Amino acid sequence: xxxxxxLLLYIIGLSLTAVKAQDLPPTNPSVTDQSVDSRLIDxxxxxxxxxxxxFLEKIGALGIYTTSSVAEPIKEIVILAKHEVNINQxxxxxxxxxxxxxxxxxxxxxxxxxxxNRQTPNGREPKMPCQSVKLYFDTANCxxxxxxxxxxxxxxxxxxxxxxxxxxxxYNQNGTNYTQQDTxxxxxxxxxxxxxxxxxxxxxxDKFYGEAKGYEMVxxxxxxxxxxxxxxxxxxxxxxxxxxxxTRPDPICFDATxxxxxxxxxxxTLAAVxxxxxxxxxxxxxxxxxxxxxxxNCPQLGLCYNTPVTFTSFTPGQTLTSPxxxxxxxxxxxxxxxxxxxxxxxxPNGQQAVLHQNSGGGSWLGEAIDDSGGNVCDPKQNPxxxxxxxxxxxxxxxxxxxxxxPSHNWNGANVKDSSNRINHTNYFSPQSSLTxxxxxxxxxxxxxxxxxxxxVDNGYIFSWELNLDPALLPxxxxxSVSNDTTYLEGPGVVGQNKSNALVVPTAPGLFEYTYKVxxxxxCTFDTTISIEVxxxxxxxxGPDTHACQGETITLGNTNCTNCIYTWSTNDKTPxxxxxxxxxxxxxxxxxxxxTASDTIQAIFHAPPPPILIKHL
Numbered sequence: 373x374x375x376x377x378x379l380l381l382y383i384i385g386l387s388l389t390a391v392k393a394q395d396l397p398p399t400n401p402s403v404t405d406q407s408v409d410s411r412l413i414d415x416x417x418x419x420x421x422x423x424x425x426x427f428l429e430k431i432g433a434l435g436i437y438t439t440s441s442v443a444e445p446i447k448e449i450v451i452l453a454k455h456e457v458n459i460n461q462x463x464x465x466x467x468x469x470x471x472x473x474x475x476x477x478x479x480x481x482x483x484x485x486x487x488x489n490r491q492t493p494n495g496r497e498p499k500m501p502c503q504s505v506k507l508y509f510d511t512a513n514c515x516x517x518x519x520x521x522x523x524x525x526x527x528x529x530x531x532x533x534x535x536x537x538x539x540x541x542x543y544n545q546n547g548t549n550y551t552q553q554d555t556x557x558x559x560x561x562x563x564x565x566x567x568x569x570x571x572x573x574x575x576x577x578d579k580f581y582g583e584a585k586g587y588e589m590v591x592x593x594x595x596x597x598x599x600x601x602x603x604x605x606x607x608x609x610x611x612x613x614x615x616x617x618x619t620r621p622d623p624i625c626f627d628a629t630x631x632x633x634x635x636x637x638x639x640x641t642l643a644a645v646x647x648x649x650x651x652x653x654x655x656x657x658x659x660x661x662x663x664x665x666x667x668x669n670c671p672q673l674g675l676c677y678n679t680p681v682t683f684t685s686f687t688p689g690q691t692l693t694s695p696x697x698x699x700x701x702x703x704x705x706x707x708x709x710x711x712x713x714x715x716x717x718x719x720p721n722g723q724q725a726v727l728h729q730n731s732g733g734g735s736w737l738g739e740a741i742d743d744s745g746g747n748v749c750d751p752k753q754n755p756x757x758x759x760x761x762x763x764x765x766x767x768x769x770x771x772x773x774x775x776x777x778p779s780h781n782w783n784g785a786n787v788k789d790s791s792n793r794i795n796h797t798n799y800f801s802p803q804s805s806l807t808x809x810x811x812x813x814x815x816x817x818x819x820x821x822x823x824x825x826x827x828v829d830n831g832y833i834f835s836w837e838l839n840l841d842p843a844l845l846p847x848x849x850x851x852s853v854s855n856d857t858t859y860l861e862g863p864g865v866v867g868q869n870k871s872n873a874l875v876v877p878t879a880p881g882l883f884e885y886t887y888k889v890x891x892x893x894x895c896t897f898d899t900t901i902s903i904e905v906x907x908x909x910x911x912x913x914g915p916d917t918h919a920c921q922g923e924t925i926t927l928g929n930t931n932c933t934n935c936i937y938t939w940s941t942n943d944k945t946p947x948x949x950x951x952x953x954x955x956x957x958x959x960x961x962x963x964x965x966x967t968a969s970d971t972i973q974a975i976f977h978a979p980p981p982p983i984l985i986k987h988l
Contacts, residue, residue: 409459410452410556417468419445422483423475430467437550437596450556450573452596502599503545503552507591509604513538513576518606525606530895531584531613537561538576539591539604550597558594563587564608566688584612585650585684588847609650611853611895616644618887623904625966626877636872639858642901645889651850656681656818657837663751664707664822666830670749676823681838686814687846692719695766695806699839701727702763702793703820706738706756707831710775710788714823717764717838719809720816726803727764730825732775736787737762740831748830756832760790766806767841768796773803814844854892861886862903880907908968909935911960916973924949925974927956936961950974 418424424445428438435457438449453459475483509525511517515536518525529535539559543552554575561569561577564587571577581587587608593601621642624635658679668675692698701717710732718724739758747753762774777800778789791798820836842848860873862885867874883905888898909932919925928937928947937946938959950956957971 409457410450411459411461411464412448412450413461413464413468414447415449415468416447417472418475420475420483421487422478423471425487426471426474427467430471431464434463436464446572452551452556500549500597502597503543503548503550503595505552505593505595505599505601506542506544507539507593507601507604508542509606510538510540510575527606527608528893529581529608529610530893531610533895534578534580535608536576536578537589537591539593540575541593541595541601552595556596560592560594562590564589581608581610583684584610584648586610586652586849586851607849609851609853609893611891611893612648612650613897614645614648614853614855614889614891615887615897615899616646618643618899618901620901621903623906623964623966624875624877625908625964626880626905627908627968631878632876634866635875635877636869637860637875637903638872639860639868639887640871642860642887643858643889643899645855645858647855648853648891649850650852652685652845652848653683654685654840654842654845655837656683657835658820659835661756662833663754663756664705664713664824664831664833665751666748666824668824668826675825676821677833678819678821679833679836680817680819681836682817683815683840685845688815690814690844690846692809692812692814692840694810697814697841697844698765698806698809699767699841700763700765700796700799701820701836701838702761702791703822703836704759704761704834705822705831705836706736706740706759706834707824707829708736708740708742708785709826709829710735710737712824712826712829713831714821714825716821716823717809718819718821719812720818721811721813723809723812725806725808727800728774729803731773732788734786735775735779736782736785737831738790739782739787740785742785754830756834759832759834760788761793762788763791763793763796763799764802765796765799766802768799770799770801772801774800814840853895855889856892857890859888859890860901861888877905880905904964906962906964906966908966909960909962911958911968911970913956913958913970913972916975918975918977921976921978922951923976924951925976927972927974928958932960932962934963952976 415424415427418427431438431451434453436451436453436459438451451459451464509518513536514527516527516529518527520526527535541552541554541557546552555573557573557575559571559575559577561571561579563569563579563581565581567579569577575593587610588605589608590603590605592603595601619642621637624637627633658681660679662677662679664677703715707713711730711734713728714726714730715728716724716726738760741755741757764774774788778798779786780789781787789798791800818838822833824830858871859868860875863883864875864877865873865885866876881904883903885901885903886898887901888896890896912931913927913929917925917927926947926949928945930946937944938961939948940957941948948956953974953976955971955973957969959967959969961967
């Protein structure tokens with residue numbers, strides 16, 4: 373059969389000009405007969421799946437193969453033939469025209485039957501028996517280079533940087549049936565953020581991840597025979613900004629009389645810096661005390677309280693498929709009249725479920741403080757009471773709604789019993805079924821809405837929490853990125869020792885400095901800090917002063933506005949009166965807490981001795 377095929381090609385070649393084969397280097401040194409004729413051809417005229425499949429069949433009959441199944445429309449493709457079979461470009465072009473015409477003239481029913489007969493569970497069948505292939509990361513060409521910890525490969529990346537993935541195959545059977553080479557294959561990249569990319573003939577791909585978090589990526593290669601490689605996976609760990617907040621430092625004091633003096637600035641007091649951490653979580657909590665105003669009587673504040681929590685841990689596109697996927701919604705709150713309020717959970721695409729709707733009469737939530745008699749719209753005049761937990765679920769056992777739930781008496785008020793979040797008891801059924809949330813995206817912003825629709829009463833929400841089923845998480849891993857160094861750059865910075873920046877100010881004024889943090893991944897994050905350099909006050913007491921015994925010397929002056937004065941005599945006034953000889957010092961502290969001092973000698977002279985005058 374092989375002899376007949378080659379004879380056919382030889383006969384065709386007698387009437388058509390053959391193209392000389394181009395040798396491809398062997399990827400396995402043990403294989404020497406790797407003479408291959410290959411060509412990059414334009415198949416853009418083949419726009420339909422039917423015409424592309426026909427083309428594959430026609431060239432396959434001649435012993436010519438492709439680097440792809442071309443199941444998807446692509447513009448160009450590599451075709452190749454091994455050993456003594458050469459590619460005749462004229463024949464290939466003729467096949468393209470024939471298949472293009474067939475696409476236009478063949479009835480749809482015939483096309484469908486043809487394609488259905490060529491479907492397999494794994495796509496197009498290989499043309500020959502598959503050869504082994506093992507895919508690895510090409511660590512020398514990956515940026516950054518990956519590291520292996522246990523059974524996982526990790527790429528550690530800085531936020532806002534682009535990662536360059538590169539892979540390579542090991543082909544132990546290359547040349548047995550067909551040619552395998554990295555630049556002839558198709559690569560399918562699944563990056564873990566919802567984006568998927570296919571590259572043809574390029575064993576590499578660049579990827580920018582927009583959010584600092586962890587991702588799991590997978591790449592698979594399909595060789596020239598449409599045989600798949602092993603799926604090659606890795607975890608991407610992106611370091612986020614560890615700078616949480618900035619505290620403007622105290623001014624630096626500059627003494628022009630002492631140029632070159634070094635000031636130490638403690639970097640640990642300039643900013644709150646914590647290691648960036650990431651963990652896949654299925655629960656999110658909003659933890660802040662918020663006033664629920666008396667809706668109709670406080671139109672300027674609105675009727676509703678809204679606060680979101682945001683999930684990013686789930687697979688992109690993953691949705692809630694059952695009410696039991698949502699384990700519970702828990703609100704910690706107090707309010708003096710249950711019938712006043714509606715409570716609704718709203719998912720990222722706007723679907724919602726009503727947890728409680730203006731019912732329950734005059735029952736209270738928590739040990740609230742009733743109307744204080746002041747402005748019902750001003751939280752300062754309406755202090756919070758003691759909140760209770762109230763949880764809704766269709767996952768844990770429930771018996772009734774919040775409005776009909778058990779109560780107890782507290783200071784004459786009928787207070788709804790709290791849910792037990794440890795044992796998951798006394799949970800409540802939502803007013804409307806959570807089935808209305810089926811189809812909600814798990815990732816994104818979920819919102820709790822509490823609306824006070826009736827006048828007179830108000831309350832507080834202390835926190836709320838949304839708990840999704842941990843089994844929905846695509847994987848369970850976390851990481852922390854430690855911080856290595858912090859340093860300061862800017863005017864007069866001359867160095868650093870341990871956690872202190874060494875600054876030599878040269879003049880008073882307001883100067884900008886760059887505060888930088890470098891983490892263990894080598895990522896640098898920075899922020900700008902303004903530091904004020906203040907001239908120290910003028911402490912000068914002038915030259916030493918002389919006077920006669922019995923006289924008074926006034927020391928000091930008022931040349932520093934709003935300054936604090938401290939004398940060696942413990943006086944606190946700008947000036948003092950002295951009557952005895954001695955050294956007197958005065959320390960002057962400016963409002964910016966810059967201090968300077970000066971010393972003066974006060975010298976009192978005794979009167980000269982009397983001179984006796986003789987009278988002749």
